[in-house]
Amino acid sequence: MSDHNDVHLEPTPGERFSKFLKRxxxxxxxxxxxxxxxxxxxxxxxxxxxWMPTVMSTDMKAIERLMVVFTFISAxxxxxxxxxxxxxxxxxxxxxTPPPDGPAIRNNRLATSVFAGVSSLLCLTAIVYGLxxxxxxxxxATKDAPNALVVxxxxxxxxxxxxxxxxxxxxxxxxxxxxRPVIFRITSADVNHSFWPVQLGVKAxxxxxxxxxxxxxxxxxxxxxxKCAELCGLYHAYMETSGEVMTVSDFNNWVTAQGGHSA
Amino acid sequence: MTNTKRAASAILSTLLGIAVVGAVGITLxxxxxxxxxxxxxxxxxxxxxxxGKNYPKASLTMGVYADxxxxxxxxYDFKASGNKKDYVQYGPSTHLVLPAHTxxxxxxxxxxxxxxxxxxYFGKIVGTVGGTANVDGVDVxxxxxxxxxxxxxxHGLPTTSQDPLFVNIPLQHVEExxxxxxxxxxxxxxxxxxxxxxxxxxxxxGEYVFNCExxxxxxxxxxxxNAMSAYGYMSGKVTVA
Numbered sequence: 001m002s003d004h005n006d007v008h009l010e011p012t013p014g015e016r017f018s019k020f021l022k023r024x025x026x027x028x029x030x031x032x033x034x035x036x037x038x039x040x041x042x043x044x045x046x047x048x049x050x051w052m053p054t055v056m057s058t059d060m061k062a063i064e065r066l067m068v069v070f071t072f073i074s075a076x077x078x079x080x081x082x083x084x085x086x087x088x089x090x091x092x093x094x095x096x097t098p099p100p101d102g103p104a105i106r107n108n109r110l111a112t113s114v115f116a117g118v119s120s121l122l123c124l125t126a127i128v129y130g131l132x133x134x135x136x137x138x139x140x141a142t143k144d145a146p147n148a149l150v151v152x153x154x155x156x157x158x159x160x161x162x163x164x165x166x167x168x169x170x171x172x173x174x175x176x177x178x179x180r181p182v183i184f185r186i187t188s189a190d191v192n193h194s195f196w197p198v199q200l201g202v203k204a205x206x207x208x209x210x211x212x213x214x215x216x217x218x219x220x221x222x223x224x225x226x227k228c229a230e231l232c233g234l235y236h237a238y239m240e241t242s243g244e245v246m247t248v249s250d251f252n253n254w255v256t257a258q259g260g261h262s263a
Numbered sequence: 264m265t266n267t268k269r270a271a272s273a274i275l276s277t278l279l280g281i282a283v284v285g286a287v288g289i290t291l292x293x294x295x296x297x298x299x300x301x302x303x304x305x306x307x308x309x310x311x312x313x314x315g316k317n318y319p320k321a322s323l324t325m326g327v328y329a330d331x332x333x334x335x336x337x338x339y340d341f342k343a344s345g346n347k348k349d350y351v352q353y354g355p356s357t358h359l360v361l362p363a364h365t366x367x368x369x370x371x372x373x374x375x376x377x378x379x380x381x382x383x384y385f386g387k388i389v390g391t392v393g394g395t396a397n398v399d400g401v402d403v404x405x406x407x408x409x410x411x412x413x414x415x416x417x418h419g420l421p422t423t424s425q426d427p428l429f430v431n432i433p434l435q436h437v438e439e440x441x442x443x444x445x446x447x448x449x450x451x452x453x454x455x456x457x458x459x460x461x462x463x464x465x466x467x468x469g470e471y472v473f474n475c476e477x478x479x480x481x482x483x484x485x486x487x488x489n490a491m492s493a494y495g496y497m498s499g500k501v502t503v504a
Binding site for chain 1: 381382384385387389416418419420421427429431472474476478484485487491492493494498
């Protein structure tokens with residue numbers, strides 16, 4: 001009998017994959033990955049919103065939603081990385097003489113395809129979701145613009161000042177009425193700053209000789225921390241001020257006390 | 264290598280790393296410390312009632328000088344405060360110590376010329392009792408943005424652990440004549456600059472800073488170079504104790 005009659009059929013990719021999944025180390029790795037993914041999903045759904053600043057505006061709400069969704073999307077990736085890390089630690093070599101490296105894995109189309117496909121899918125989902133959120137925010141800004149309260153924000157080394165041109169008020173504090181859209185017209189009187197009212201979910205550059213627009217709607221009463229998010233010199237660390245989202249009547253009282261007139 | 268040796272090496276390396284990082288941190292902290300003398304407000308015997316509340320009184324006097332010559336004429340040797348450069352600066356120190364829950368009256372003698380504020384908001388007097396300051400005997404609530412030489416602006420971090428304190432005082436500039444600075448309109452003083460007096464009420468204990476909002480440094484960084492970029496010249500610390 002010639003050698004031609006000894007037919008050894010190569011296993012199909014499906015058979016190889018099935019065999020691969022039956023390996024105990026692969027099953028352990030997948031179990032760890034599932035565990036870590038679940039942990040990150042719980043972190044994203046439950047703990048992450050607790051660690052974020054208080055949600056006090058429509059934009060901050062959208063940002064929190066976006067961060068939670070992105071955490072969900074990235075949870076499997078992080079789960080697999082942590083799983084490999086755990087398995088590496090569990091099965092590490094003990095002793096002074098390490099074994100030689102295993103053979104390099106090349107030309108595994110299935111592995112390459114799964115890796116590229118899943119990564120692309122996760123990235124595309126994140127991009128599309130992000131663009132949809134961005135568009136929603138832009139649409140709301142256009143719709144609300146006629147009713148919006150305009151606040152001119154000026155960054156100076158190292159104090160913020162806020163001008164309410166329609167109310168005749170200038171202040172070093174950012175006070176806003178609840179449920180009314182606000183348009184920030186942001187600039188700088190000197191170097192570059194970054195206007196960051198944390199709980200409102202707005203962060204925009206304050207550049208000299210340029211005006212940047214940002215818009216949001218405060219939806220919750222409470223204190224606002226306004227920080228500078230751009231290293232701007234000697235007292236950058238002290239370039240913070242406070243503010244408050246107030247009821248409409250409280251806001252009008254504050255405006256009157258400042259010598260301005262109610263909207 | 265035995266397991267004991269391996270563990271000992273790991274522990275030793277970790278301790279050595281901690282020691283190096285700690286030494287660097289302690290050295291940097293020591294170098295960045297504020298060694299300037301405190302300028303402590305003088306407590307006064309009498310009290311004052313503002314908005315139905317009674318406050319003890321304290322006062323503090325300082326100056327802002329265009330150069331060492333002006334400072335010397337006012338009896339202030341700027342090198343004694345720890346400053347090495349002959350920049351425009353506040354004196355006799357830039358670390359102010361104020362008593363808590365007190366009606367503080369500050370007097371600032373100011374000798375410098377000026378141009379225009381970057382932001383007209385800092386031409387307004389903010390945070391004082393009555394919303395005014397007294398310039399050479401006249402109460403004012405603002406100074407024209409193009410007539411300001413410097414500002415004395417106190418601010419701090421908005422935290423729950425200390426009361427807010429924001430005070431902004433624009434200092435009227437001195438008109439320069441052919442023979443130097445013109446004398447003040449106030450015949451009661453011998454200063455050739457302006458004398459600004461204002462009062463504000465401190466809250467509880469806290470750490471704040473003050474700085475000038477008029478860009479009076481050199482030409483770099485939008486005139487925020489030298490005196491404006493170096494700690495202790497046109498900026499300083501305000502401790503409410």
